[in-house]
Amino acid sequence: MLTVVPVTPTIGAEVSGADLVNLDDAQFEQLHEALIAHQVIFIRDQPALSPIQQIALGRRFGPLHEHPAAPHLDGFPELFVIHTTRESRIANGNGWHTDVSCDERPPLATLLQLHVLPASGGDTLFASTYAAYETLSEPLQKLLCTLTATHASEHIYRGRYADRGVDDDGRGYPSSVHPVIRTHPDSGRRALYVNRAFTTKINELTSHESDALLKFLYAHIERPEFQVRFAWTKNAMAIWDNRCTQHFALWDYWPSERKGHRVTVQGERPYYDPGFDAESDSVRSVTSAPSHLRPNDSL
Numbered sequence: 001m002l003t004v005v006p007v008t009p010t011i012g013a014e015v016s017g018a019d020l021v022n023l024d025d026a027q028f029e030q031l032h033e034a035l036i037a038h039q040v041i042f043i044r045d046q047p048a049l050s051p052i053q054q055i056a057l058g059r060r061f062g063p064l065h066e067h068p069a070a071p072h073l074d075g076f077p078e079l080f081v082i083h084t085t086r087e088s089r090i091a092n093g094n095g096w097h098t099d100v101s102c103d104e105r106p107p108l109a110t111l112l113q114l115h116v117l118p119a120s121g122g123d124t125l126f127a128s129t130y131a132a133y134e135t136l137s138e139p140l141q142k143l144l145c146t147l148t149a150t151h152a153s154e155h156i157y158r159g160r161y162a163d164r165g166v167d168d169d170g171r172g173y174p175s176s177v178h179p180v181i182r183t184h185p186d187s188g189r190r191a192l193y194v195n196r197a198f199t200t201k202i203n204e205l206t207s208h209e210s211d212a213l214l215k216f217l218y219a220h221i222e223r224p225e226f227q228v229r230f231a232w233t234k235n236a237m238a239i240w241d242n243r244c245t246q247h248f249a250l251w252d253y254w255p256s257e258r259k260g261h262r263v264t265v266q267g268e269r270p271y272y273d274p275g276f277d278a279e280s281d282s283v284r285s286v287t288s289a290p291s292h293l294r295p296n297d298s299l
């Protein structure tokens, strides 16, 4: 049996007792349950998984996603090499975001193992977008549940990987419309689904209204009370659920190197389930938030 120890009451758990190369079905089920319960899980003290081993682990969660822009390892289109060096112009994930939310079916989960770490720094922060939704006031929750947002990627991906040999002349990048509040298919909980990287507009509002509301929502999502911060150790793996989290990979370690492999699992098309629109849901949301995080008691 695996041991699952929450890192905070809101988000994140450390899982021990797992050998990620040889998980039996019961252990995998426990790992999956921990992911659904804690939104991001951290598994330390692993061997460096080969590309085939990491792809096989990812496939236990579902079919894999192929990144629309990033270069992949030769022969492994599902494997994204995360690598930042002294010469890097960008560092992947250096800002709050959800992975590839511009896709019509954005990633369900991401499995990242880091093999090379800086001597210090390079932590990753994760935020619970369940907590963000559940701590909004009921009138705002109700409004957000009626809205959709555009998630684009041209502004991010065009030319982004030119220094790694990607020529994107003539290539298009995805853009999709998703509900602002999405229902998690496993937990049934609602999550706020807009992010600074990909979301360009709330479609039903004027530009001024959209800009102001998104600015507020981003600041709200980024409240430290909704976060967990992971200090990596060599060959640790983090697995996060992109449907109910955002993350920020801090690039505070230049000129040091940080390197690892990422595999991403294909998700469903985000949807909003109005089934709980009755009073019972709003009661559940407000009462499930810790009292010091409830509306009218904010920053």
Ligand SMILES: [Fe+2]
Residues within 6 Å of the ligand: 092, 093, 097, 098, 099, 247
């Ligand atoms: Fe990311």
